[in-house]
Structure formats: C-alpha cells, structure tokens
Amino acid sequence: MSSAPTPTLGSLLSGLRARNGWTLKQMSDQCGIPVSTLSKVEHDRLTLTYDKLQQLSRRLGMRMSELFAEEEDEGPQPVTARRSIGDHAHAVRVQTPNYDYYYLHTELRRKRMIPVSAVVSAKSVAEFGPLVRHAGEEFFYVVRGRIAVHTDFYDPVVLDVGQSMYIDSTMGHAYLVADGCDEAEVIGVMSSGDDELMQSLLDLHEEQRGRSAATTPKAVRDRAPR
Template identity: 60%
Template sequence: MKSSHPTIGGLLRSLRARNKWTLKQMSERSGIPLSTLSKIEHDRLSLTYDRLQQLSERLNIRMSELFAENEDVGTPAVTARRSVGRLSDAVRVDSKNYEYFYLCPELRRKRMLPSVARLRAHSLEEFGPFIRHPGEEFIYVLEGTVVLHTEFYDPLTLQQGESVYIDSNMGHAYVIGPDSQAATVMGISATDDDQSVIEALMAGEGAR
C-alpha cells in the first residue's frame, strides 16, 4: 500500500507546479540533471541533506519551502480567530490628511488591515506628496465624494457606495471631492505585515 506521507519527489513536484516550471526549467535552475531530477520526482532516487541545502540555495528559496506541500492538499488550518470591529475600540491615528480608525486592533499579524478614515484634504496640492506602502488596498466610500489621485492614472471620482482596489505600492492620495464638505471611507489593506503599513502611513504623514 502506498504511503500517504509526502516524499521528497512529491514535494519537488509540488514546488515545480506552484512555480509553473517545466522539468527542464527545474533542472536548469537547480543544477540537477534532467534524468536525475525525473527519478527523484518519481521517488526512484532521494537527496541527501547537503544536496537539499544546495538545491534551496540554487532556487533562492528557504529550506522550509522545499517541504511545503501544495496548498490544495489536505484541509486548511482553522485559526478560529474572531474580532468585532467597533469605532469605540479602534486605534485612532490622527494625520494631516486623514483621521484613521484601525479596527480589530487586538489581532496581530493580520492578513487584512480594516479601517475607517475621514478625509481632510480637498485637493492634491493640499494633500502633498503621494503615500506608498506595502500590499494592496480596497476602499469603499461611505459618505461624500472622493477623488483618488495616483501616479499612473488620471484622477478617479468615487461617489458614495462606489469602491476601488489598487496596488498600495503605487503612489496614491484620497481627497474630498469638490461637491462635498466631508468624506468618509472604509479601507481594507491586504499585507503580510500589518505593522509595516501603519508605520509607513504614520511616517509619510507625520501622524500622531
């Protein structure tokens, strides 16, 4: 009966599939001859620790990634995390251009960073330099009209109930639209490091 435990060959196949490499491309990247690599993937040969270490260096990945199974295999881990977001419990960050309320602050290492922000600037000149930070973000207009300025696109006007999804590494600025006195948005930033986003925003705007 075939073992259900992962093998080096199976893990290498999964790694190659995740990166969409052909067997030849994997051979060229790893320095392992094509015929040898084929035997390893079919569990007819194995690799010593030294060869595995050499393989990770040649592929420029951590050793742990070599032993990471395909995400489709098995049942995803359940963290059972839950946090209710209330403005009264939010972390308030006061900056020149926004009044931020970061929700669910008790959760660390979040994959998403939810917030509500009240805009202050009425023009790009008043806003100042663009903001940039790691990750991607989704913005939904809760109140008023918002104009999004970015370094690669023409200004985009968003009405109440409209939204936008952008690459946060791209310089950007949200300002109050000319027909509104105030504007409020809900934002969700997706990042591997929630703290780095807050630090970048605070550094970029002289936040308190």
C-alpha cells in the first residue's frame, strides 16, 4: 500500500491552480511570475526567492506562511519516508539588518521544525535594536566566527565555533557578532506547537526591514538600486 504524496510547494501551487481552473499562463498573469518558473516550481525542480513568495502571496491573496507550511489535517499523519537535501542555492533567502537568513527545505510542507542557516552581522545591542521574541524554542550552533548571545534573563554569553545554545524563544534574545570578529555564521532549528510560528518569523523580518528603511537617510535611499 503506497503512502500519501508528500505535500510540497509545487503541489500546493498545482492544487491552487487546479481549484481556480487556471492554466499555467493564467496563473502567471495573476501572480506576475513567468510560466517557465511556475512549471519548474510545480515539478519541484525550483523554489522561489523570498521576494517572489511575497509577490505570489500578495497577488493571490494568501498569507506568506501558507507558502512555507500547511495546517495539520485532523488525525495522525502517515509515515511518508520523505527526505530533502538542502543547500543555500535552493534555500529561501531573507536579508534583514541583523541577519542574512537561508530558510532550508522550504519545498516540504507540514514541517515540525524550521531549519535555517544565518549569517550574523550586528555588532552591538544598539545596532540590533529591540530583542526579538516569538513562539517556541530554538537551537543554534556556531559554524564560523564567534557570537555573543544576549537574552532577557541572563548575562551575555560568547559562543565559539562548535558551541551551541538551546533557548526558550519567547524570551527576548539577540545574536551578535562577538568582539574581534567581522562576521559569524550559525545553523539552527526553530520549533513550536504554534501553527503561526512561520508567520511570526516573517512578521519579525518585515519589522526589522521596516526599521532599517525608516532609519536609512533619504539620500542613501535615493541612490539605492530599484
């Protein structure tokens, strides 16, 4: 007896197109993404960038989080023996003033954890801004450089390559580049019983990008590429 098909971003878009009775060309006209790109996504040969996912969700009237994960169906999920091999080339990249995120394995739906690779760039709490908080727990492991972890209830801790930390994500936290380093890189996993975890993370990214845009001098914004 075969198991149920594993939900992917491609199957989500294919199902959405079928429910609306659209051809690939009609869906392309609706969302502004080329037919060839949509075809590759539907066949799970390509993922979409963060900006393209934003464009898709906005034009099709969907929430961004729906493109990263689906709500669980009632009842236990069947064993699918699924697997996914990831790298930065196939990740969804999200750049904020404090981190350069690569969300991995975004083609898989209904994940119980959110794997991410991130380059840390902020060097002080003043540069970072307010500590971030979101549902769930998270684990991060340093793969390059050194980071200083600031939290609500503990003194700052410096982690070197090979060291890691597991924290309650509802506690305010910030990962900074430690003194003596120009940049650092971590890999991590975030998990929560809250179905809205991905949406919470996306909202945080937009807040950080919005704060950055608001504090960028007008002359610099005018010179920025369009």
